[in-house]
Amino acid sequence: MNEETVSFTEQEKALIRELQEDIPSTPSPFKNIGEKVGLSEEEVIAKIRDWKEKGIIRRFGVAIKHHKAGITANVMVVWKVPLEKTKEIGLIMASHPAVSHCYERPVFPQWPYNLFTMVHGKSNDECRRIADEISDKTGIKDFQLLFSTKEYKKSSMKYFI
Amino acid sequence: MDQKTDFMTETEKQLLNTIQSDFPLASRPFKELATKLGISENEVIDLMEDLKQRKIIRRVGAIFDLQKLGYKSTLCAIKAPPQRLDEIAEIVNSYSGVTHNYGRENEFNLWFTLIAKNREELSRLLKEIKEKAGVDMILDLPAINLYKIRVDFKL
Numbered sequence: 523m524n525e526e527t528v529s530f531t532e533q534e535k536a537l538i539r540e541l542q543e544d545i546p547s548t549p550s551p552f553k554n555i556g557e558k559v560g561l562s563e564e565e566v567i568a569k570i571r572d573w574k575e576k577g578i579i580r581r582f583g584v585a586i587k588h589h590k591a592g593i594t595a596n597v598m599v600v601w602k603v604p605l606e607k608t609k610e611i612g613l614i615m616a617s618h619p620a621v622s623h624c625y626e627r628p629v630f631p632q633w634p635y636n637l638f639t640m641v642h643g644k645s646n647d648e649c650r651r652i653a654d655e656i657s658d659k660t661g662i663k664d665f666q667l668l669f670s671t672k673e674y675k676k677s678s679m680k681y682f683i
Numbered sequence: 684m685d686q687k688t689d690f691m692t693e694t695e696k697q698l699l700n701t702i703q704s705d706f707p708l709a710s711r712p713f714k715e716l717a718t719k720l721g722i723s724e725n726e727v728i729d730l731m732e733d734l735k736q737r738k739i740i741r742r743v744g745a746i747f748d749l750q751k752l753g754y755k756s757t758l759c760a761i762k763a764p765p766q767r768l769d770e771i772a773e774i775v776n777s778y779s780g781v782t783h784n785y786g787r788e789n790e791f792n793l794w795f796t797l798i799a800k801n802r803e804e805l806s807r808l809l810k811e812i813k814e815k816a817g818v819d820m821i822l823d824l825p826a827i828n829l830y831k832i833r834v835d836f837k838l
Contacts (some may be wrong), residue, residue, distance in 0.1 A: 528751060538752070544735075544742035547728050549711055567708050570745065578751045580832075583706045585741040586699060598787065598794070609828065616831035626828040627758065633791070633822050638758070668794070672786035674772040678742075679782050679798050681752050 528578065533559060535682040537569060541579075542680060585678070596622075596642045597649045599656075600635035602664040608636060611660050615639050618659075620652045635666065691739070694720060698730060699740070706743060749798055755805055756798045759812075760791035760822040768792060771816045778808060791822060 530538065536559040545551045552570075553563040561569070573579040603611045608626050615637065616624040623640040639656070643649040646669060653667055691699075697720060707715040713731070714724040722730075734740040749756055763771045768786060775784050775795050784795040799805045805823075813821050 528753070530752075538745075538747065541745040542747065543744060545744050547713075547731050547735075547743075549713060549724065549728075551712065552708075552710070563710060567710075570708055573745075576751070577748055579745045580748050581704055581746045582708065582744070583704045584699065584702050584743050585746070586703065587738055587741055609830075612828065612830035621831060622833050624830040625758075625826040626830070627824040627826055630822065632820070633760075633824070638824075666789065668787040668789045670785040670787050671792070672772075673784075674786065674793075675776045675781060675784035675795070677782050678746075679749060679754075680779070681747060681749070681754065683779075 528576070530682070533561070534569070537561065537566065538682055539680075541570070541582075542678065594644060595646050595649050596640055596670075597646070597653070598668045598670075599639045599641050599653050600666050600668065601637040601639070601660075601662045602635050603637050603660075603662055605636070611662060612637055614660050615656055618652070618656055620649075621656075634664075637662075694722065695730060695734065695739075698727070699734070702743070754798055754800060755802050755825070756796060757805055757809075757823050757825040759795050759797055759809065759824065760789075761793040761816065761818050762791050762820075763793050763816075763818065765792070771818070774815050775812060778812065780808060 537555070540555045540558055546554050548554055550563065552566045556563050556566040570579060570582060574582060601611070601615075612624055612626055615621055620641050620643060621639045622642055623638070625638045626636055627638055629636050641649050641652050643652055650667065653665065657663060657665060698716065701716060701719060706712060709715050711724065713727040717724045717727045720727065731740070731743070735742075761771060761775075772784060772786065772793055775781055775793065778797070780798045781795050782798060784793070786792055787794050797805060797808060799808060809821050809823055
């Protein structure tokens with residue numbers, strides 16, 4: 523993975539602490555945030571634009587609860603892919619619209635699966651069908667579906683606290 | 684699931700679809716949304732508050748790229764004895780760098796993500812969790828390559 527490190531001033535860190543929280547539902551939220559960290563409204567907006575462009579902010583928008591929004595089922599599917607084919611296969615898996623995340627991870631004697639995908643659907647059965655479809659498309663037959671049995675924690679990371 | 688609170692009007696769906704990935708970066712963001720949706724600025728603000736109260740929206744704000752902020756993350760898995768799963772999950776949950784933690788159908792039945800300021804801190808925390816949980820090993824699976832990450836959905 524890319525190891526790019528950017529350094530941030532104390533004021534920028536203060537702005538990050540504000541932006542990782544829920545922004546206020548007021549007519550001028552960026553002005554209110556600016557007042558807290560000593561920046562003008564224009565400066566706050568310009569900073570967000572700049573960070574979006576640099577990929578420091580991946581997304582600026584709403585975080586929704588998927589199960590509340592009717593996207594009810596998801597499953598982590600792990601795949602055993604020959605090492606020399608992980609990129610090619612990873613990109614095919616990533617192109618499927620029901621796949622939200624696709625990562626390559628290391629293997630261990632206790633864990634031979636190296637590609638990880640999150641598959642979303644309207645039901646567990648639909649998730650299973652999609653996994654079979656991806657298996658047919660890629661020819662990867664050794665895979666497992668790890669449905670969740672319980673959500674113990676789901677939160678956003680707080681940086682520079 | 685509560686059918687009544689989870690029902691969304693067309694305006695609400697339209698609003699969510701519009702701001703999932705692109706909240707207006709403007710002086711009066713809710714006014715811009717209001718123009719798009721053909722309602723008033725106050726109505727948009729009320730809708731937002733209502734969607735938050737009904738827990739359909741978790742929050743409005745930035746999602747940062749943890750790598751670019753200099754942080755490191757890894758996906759971890761534990762083989763917990765079934766009768767100790769909840770207890771071990773609580774131990775894992777107590778760490779602020781653990782953002783996601785799920786029980787899953789597998790021999791490795793507890794999966795969590797761990798974020799820390801650097802790789803050394805990750806290793807230190809994993810060692811500590813392993814000892815506190817009293818398990819033989821924790822799978823430590825940092826991403827080697829990322830092929831896709833997408834978090835918005837068409838409603």
